[in-house]
Amino acid sequence: MEAANDMIYLDWAASAPPEPAALDEARDVSLRYFANPSSPHAAGRRAEQKLLEARTRFAGALGVDAREILFTSGGTESNTSLLLSLLDRHRLGGVERQKTRIVTTEIEHASVYEQARILQAHGISCEFVRPGASGTVDPEAVAAAVDGHTVLVSVMLVNNETGAVQDLAAVVRAVREASRGGRRVLVHTDAVQALGKLPFSLRDLGVDAASFSGHKIGAPRGVGALYLRSGVSPGFLSVGGGQESGRRPGTENLPGICAMAAAAVLRRDHMAENLVAARAHARLLIEGLRKIPGAWTIPVTRDPDDERGWSPYIVSAAFPPLPAEVVVRTAEEKGYCISAGSACSSRKKDRTRVPESMGLPAETARCAVRISIGPSTTREQVQGFLSAMAEALPPLLSISRGRGA
Amino acid sequence: MSEILFLVKYGEIALKKRNRGAFLKRLKDSIHERLPGLRFEVTDTFQRVFVRCGEQDRQAIEGALSRTFGIVSFCETLRVPAEISAVEEAAESLARSYISAGRGMKFKAEVRRAEKSFPLTSYEIACRVGDLLLAKFPGLKVDVHEPDWVITIEMREWAYLYGPSTRGPYGLPGGSSGRGLLLLSGGIDSPVAGWMMGKRGMALDAVYFHSAPFTSEQAREKVVDLVRTLRGWIPGIRLHVVHFTPVLARIKERSKDEEVTLLLRACMMRFAARMAERTGALCLITGESLGQVASQTVESMAFTGSFADQPVFRPLVGMNKEEIIAIAERIDTFEISNRPFADCCTLFAPEHPLVHPDLVKMKRAYERLEIDRLLETALEETLSASAPARDAPARP
Numbered sequence: 155m156e157a158a159n160d161m162i163y164l165d166w167a168a169s170a171p172p173e174p175a176a177l178d179e180a181r182d183v184s185l186r187y188f189a190n191p192s193s194p195h196a197a198g199r200r201a202e203q204k205l206l207e208a209r210t211r212f213a214g215a216l217g218v219d220a221r222e223i224l225f226t227s228g229g230t231e232s233n234t235s236l237l238l239s240l241l242d243r244h245r246l247g248g249v250e251r252q253k254t255r256i257v258t259t260e261i262e263h264a265s266v267y268e269q270a271r272i273l274q275a276h277g278i279s280c281e282f283v284r285p286g287a288s289g290t291v292d293p294e295a296v297a298a299a300v301d302g303h304t305v306l307v308s309v310m311l312v313n314n315e316t317g318a319v320q321d322l323a324a325v326v327r328a329v330r331e332a333s334r335g336g337r338r339v340l341v342h343t344d345a346v347q348a349l350g351k352l353p354f355s356l357r358d359l360g361v362d363a364a365s366f367s368g369h370k371i372g373a374p375r376g377v378g379a380l381y382l383r384s385g386v387s388p389g390f391l392s393v394g395g396g397q398e399s400g401r402r403p404g405t406e407n408l409p410g411i412c413a414m415a416a417a418a419v420l421r422r423d424h425m426a427e428n429l430v431a432a433r434a435h436a437r438l439l440i441e442g443l444r445k446i447p448g449a450w451t452i453p454v455t456r457d458p459d460d461e462r463g464w465s466p467y468i469v470s471a472a473f474p475p476l477p478a479e480v481v482v483r484t485a486e487e488k489g490y491c492i493s494a495g496s497a498c499s500s501r502k503k504d505r506t507r508v509p510e511s512m513g514l515p516a517e518t519a520r521c522a523v524r525i526s527i528g529p530s531t532t533r534e535q536v537q538g539f540l541s542a543m544a545e546a547l548p549p550l551l552s553i554s555r556g557r558g559a
Numbered sequence: 560m561s562e563i564l565f566l567v568k569y570g571e572i573a574l575k576k577r578n579r580g581a582f583l584k585r586l587k588d589s590i591h592e593r594l595p596g597l598r599f600e601v602t603d604t605f606q607r608v609f610v611r612c613g614e615q616d617r618q619a620i621e622g623a624l625s626r627t628f629g630i631v632s633f634c635e636t637l638r639v640p641a642e643i644s645a646v647e648e649a650a651e652s653l654a655r656s657y658i659s660a661g662r663g664m665k666f667k668a669e670v671r672r673a674e675k676s677f678p679l680t681s682y683e684i685a686c687r688v689g690d691l692l693l694a695k696f697p698g699l700k701v702d703v704h705e706p707d708w709v710i711t712i713e714m715r716e717w718a719y720l721y722g723p724s725t726r727g728p729y730g731l732p733g734g735s736s737g738r739g740l741l742l743l744s745g746g747i748d749s750p751v752a753g754w755m756m757g758k759r760g761m762a763l764d765a766v767y768f769h770s771a772p773f774t775s776e777q778a779r780e781k782v783v784d785l786v787r788t789l790r791g792w793i794p795g796i797r798l799h800v801v802h803f804t805p806v807l808a809r810i811k812e813r814s815k816d817e818e819v820t821l822l823l824r825a826c827m828m829r830f831a832a833r834m835a836e837r838t839g840a841l842c843l844i845t846g847e848s849l850g851q852v853a854s855q856t857v858e859s860m861a862f863t864g865s866f867a868d869q870p871v872f873r874p875l876v877g878m879n880k881e882e883i884i885a886i887a888e889r890i891d892t893f894e895i896s897n898r899p900f901a902d903c904c905t906l907f908a909p910e911h912p913l914v915h916p917d918l919v920k921m922k923r924a925y926e927r928l929e930i931d932r933l934l935e936t937a938l939e940e941t942l943s944a945s946a947p948a949r950d951a952p953a954r955p
Contacts (some may be wrong), residue, residue, distance in 0.1 A: 483772040549808075550772065554907075556819065558809035 162535050165491045166370075167314055167347060167526035173372030173417045180374060180413035191406055192397060205406055215418035216349075216366075218356055218381060224398050225411050228378035229367030230265040233308075234533040235392065235402070236342055236363055236380060237269035240306060241276060242389035255279040255303040257329075260511035261313050264504060266344055270308075279303070287513050288453050289318035290463070297328035304333065306340045311354065311364075312347035315495050315508045315524055316452055317468030319352065326360040340386060344348050346370055346378075350421025351467050352429070362386045368414035371421050377410030400441050421529075428529045429466065435527050435536045436466035442540035443471045447549050450474070452509055452522055467528065470509075472521040473547055475554050478505075481523045484550065486541035492525050503559040562640055563617060566721060567608040567624060570631040570729055583608070585760075586629045592733070592794045593623045609636075621725070626792045628758050629735075630727030630734050637720045641677060643687060646712060649720045651686045651695055653710055657722060658696060663707025665700050666692070672714045684712060714891055723788040731764050733759030733793060738762040739872065740831055740840035743798070745781040748846030748875055750789055750892040751883050755874040756844050757793035765789075765796060766941075768803040768827055773907070777898070784895045792890065799945045801830065806933050807907065816909040818924050821862060824854050824908070825925055828866040835869055837942060843867050848875045848883065853912040862921050 163171060187204045189197035206220070213220040226232045240254065258270050260282045267282075274280045281299040283293045296309060307329050312319050326341050333339045342363040349355055350371040356364055363386060368377040380402075382388070387401075394403030421428070437458040443449050452470035457463070473481055477496035485492045495505050506519035514522075525539070569586060587601045590610065597619060599612035610621050610633075617635075624633045637653065639645040654666065668688045670681040678815040679687070688710070689701055741753040743765040753763055767782045773801040779800065803826075810822050831843050847855045854863065864871045875883055887893035913921075 479775065482771050483775060487772060553804075553808040553811050556775075556814075556816060 162490045164322055164525050165493050166528035168493055169369050170372045170528050172320050176373045176417040179416045180409040181233035183412045186407040187408055198417055205408055208412045209414040212418050215422045222381055222384050224380045224402050226380055228380045229365050232365035232378050232380035233265040233344055234269050239388040251305050254305055256306040257281045257299040257304055258308040259283045261285050261508050262310055263314055263372050266308055289316040289512050290320055293328040296325050297332040300329055300332040302336050304339050308342040310344040312465045314347050316470045317465040319463055322359050372417040373414040374410055377407050377414045416475040432466040436469055438536050439469045446544050468526045470522055470524050472518055474518045474521045478521055478523045486547050490539050493525055561614045563614050564636045565610040565633050567633040568631045568638040569629050582735055589732045590627055604717045625924035628728055628730035629732035632724040633727050634721045634724035638717050641714055641718045646718045647691050648932050650710055653691050657708045663696050665702035665707045667703050667706035667709045669709055670712045674714050677714050688841050734762050736760035738840045739766040739842045739844045740835040741844040742831055743767050744779050745885050747896040748883055750785045751886045752844055752846035753812055754792055754890050763793050763796045764840055766799045766831055770807050781898050785892055788891050799941050801941045802939055809813045809928055809930055813928050814924055817911055817913050819907055819909055820854050820912045824863040825866050826865045832867040833938055842870045842872050844872045847873045848877055853914045856914055858915045862916055862918055
């Protein structure tokens with residue numbers, strides 16, 4: 155398919171359109187700071203200086219210390235490297251894998267969920283906490299799954315399919331309470347869909363680790379970050395050149411890192427005004443979709459006034475019995491890019507994991523589509539999308555319902 | 560630029576005594592047709608077809624010959640003057656190439672002498688060549704029972720020498736058996752069914768029923784790719800894409816869920832029958848295999864088949880899925896068919912389709928659709944859309 159520049163883009167949660175300032179910075183850095191930051195010569199030292207400066211900027215945007223930021227290739231690598239670090243025997247301190255346990259949720263992104271399944275295959279016990287019908291997990295349910303063998307808890311901050319915001323501070327409190335006096339539990343959060351969109355403080359949340367991705371905020375693909383609270387040092391599996399304090403070897407992607415820092419600062423500086431606009435758009439979307447006969451929002455109970463419980467940047471809906479791909483195709487024909495559930499589901503079955511875990515029947519879960527917006531989405535675009543759907547879907551709904559048996 | 564020569568053997572055509580000339584011409588045309596823009600020469604003598612081309616086109620020609628129906632086998636041939644010294648020299652160079660390619664050290668020489676005026680007998684030629692090769696290549700042995708390779712020498716007005724040959728697809732050359740209309744989906748079976756009729760010399764049109772937005776653009780591209788692959792075997796095959804969503808909508812609107820699949824098949828058959836009248840096809844071809852799915856029981860086929868005015872050929876009707884897949888793999892359509900884009904979404908597959916439909920009841924259900932006008936509209940749209948692209952050349 156051609157790059158659809160004439161299409162209205164409502165798939166920001168999959169990848170955000172590039173932020174020109176971030177691309178400018180990437181280009182400038184590529185041209186001027188091309189040397190390897192590990193090289194001892196002057197050009198190398200200049201690149202190292204630039205890297206330090208970007209690390210400080212990015213950490214500043216998150217309100218943490220520069221030494222707590224590790225740059226990676228993206229959200230998936232951040233999640234993967236942390237989870238798979240549990241396979242390192244030294245990290246487990248000689249404890250057998252059978253006696254090691256992690257706790258995560260049914261609604262995690264595939265890059266956490268699938269890694270947990272790999273750990274399971276290696277004999278580590280995994281507990282997947284189910285969310286309630288609203289798509290959020292109960293902090294007490296997470297804590298209840300924590301036992302004396304638990305070394306890691308991973309709960310995402312904003313769900314990438316529904317936009318549900320998890321009460322992470324309460325999760326961390328409950329986990330700390332449950333593990334008091336026992337082994338130190340590392341609490342990780344996949345914060346990819348929260349970065350630059352919602353206000354949060356890693357310190358206040360109390361997490362030990364968090365994953366971020368550059369391209370979700372307008373930086374190029376191929377750069378992300380892992381926050382590791384000072385004092386936390388998982389034993390990473392990949393070893394090599396000693397970059398990133400030996401925790402993430404490989405020559406640093408300096409242009410990408412600088413672009414991500416620039417985008418993070420930009421998003422932070424405009425967060426409040428962006429949020430006001432996004433909330434208005436989300437309300438319009440939710441109410442407009444509900445006016446289409448037969449349409450559901452996921453969950454049906456989503457409250458447009460609940461600002462703490464939902465990211466306004468993501469709205470999930472279903473038009474049963476129209477399969478998600480039919481709705482996506484119809485939207486495309488009308489000039490809008492949306493997606494079917496998550497853009498990253500490796501296995502076919504995994505496509506409906508999140509809505510099904512919320513108790514939706516499989517027939518409805520496979521109808522779930524995701525509309526995700528960003529700072530440059532306009533009210534006209536949202537209105538246009540709604541009227542296109544209101545026009546195109548009802549005839550298709552009546553075709554697919556038929557007259558029955 | 561050095562030239563090479565292929566010797567092509569054909570089978571069934573030779574048997575059709577009176578039509579032989581016409582069949583042979585089809586075969587030659589058929590080789591030409593699949594290599595437009597390539598310079599080569601096709602001639603025929605002594606029930607043999609020769610293809611002469613530049614060395615650089617060897618692979619293209621081999622690819623084409625192995626996909627040309629009517630060909631039994633072919634091989635690269637050395638043509639030298641019918642003199643013993645030239646024959647010996649050519650045999651030596653062939654033997655050298657087989658030995659250095661590691662094909663083994665046991666060989667046999669076979670001689671056929673059509674030109675009886677040649678001073679040596681077949682046996683004498685074989686001995687001369689054998690002795691020479693044994694002397695030239697230490698370790699080489701004659702084994703007439705289980706040779707690793709055979710050098711065949713044909714003495715005619717020229718001497719032709721060749722080694723092992725490549726199998727062709729057999730069958731009849733394209734265009735020698737009329738034209739058929741293939742109902743093509745993105746699945747595994749229908750391309751195989753089309754290929755099988757192509758093998759019997761039939762020229763083909765293919766019709767694909769597209770139901771956007773219920774079926775995806777990728778599903779349509781898949782069918783385009785299938786036709787492109789089939790074109791390697793059946794160069795003239797044309798694809799017509801029908802927008803069938805209005806028909807689907809009417810069926811869903813007016814019939815019971817369990818009848819939907821069968822009525823849809825009936826409408827496709829009716830449409831194809833009308834289209835065949837317009838495109839000059841004399842039969843319809845489907846990939847149905849008895850009992851494979853609910854719409855392929857004998858009752859269902861009796862019902863859907865009743866909407867065609869032409870004979871409906873179902874070359875896979877008695878085949879098992881494994882047998883069909885084996886052919887699909889051989890003709891390179893399997894991987895395309897296996898791409899994960901469903902050509903008709905589950906939405907329209909009823910949970911409990913009719914398996915043994917009542918013919919009279921179903922005919923009445925079809926009447927209730929009052930669908931003739933919709934089918935005619937779809938036909939006109941399809942024919943006008945495919946007219947300009949009709950003879951678009953195959954993309955490489």
